[in-house]
Amino acid sequence: MADIKKGDHKFYIGDEEDPKAEITYIDVDADTLNVDHTYVSEDLRGEGIAGKLVEKMVNFARDEGKKIDPTCEYTKKKMEKTPEYHDVLAG
Numbered sequence: 449m450a451d452i453k454k455g456d457h458k459f460y461i462g463d464e465e466d467p468k469a470e471i472t473y474i475d476v477d478a479d480t481l482n483v484d485h486t487y488v489s490e491d492l493r494g495e496g497i498a499g500k501l502v503e504k505m506v507n508f509a510r511d512e513g514k515k516i517d518p519t520c521e522y523t524k525k526k527m528e529k530t531p532e533y534h535d536v537l538a539g
Contacts, residue, residue, distance in 0.1 A: 450492070452504050459504045461497065468492055471501035476517060480538055481509055483518040502526045502533075509536045 450461040462468035469488040515538035518524040527533045
């Protein structure tokens with residue numbers, strides 16, 4: 449699997465300016481991150497990349513001592529269905 453890299457308010461695979469996959473977030477406040485977008489290119493779909501990006505985001509939030517309030521539908525569903533992620537799920 450391709451390496452997931454940290455960019456400016458995102459984690460991505462490929463080139464930061466034209467990623468093959470990415471998850472993006474914005475700072476809501478000092479304690480909360482809003483994951484607003486997840487994208488995986490067609491050539492990487494079916495490999496579990498979106499789930500790995502959410503996992504990376506969850507671990508980042510834990511390391512930063514923050515919660516995630518997702519507006520991205522995929523991320524929201526993935527976090528709600530994964531009990532191990534509930535510790536960082538806001539609200």
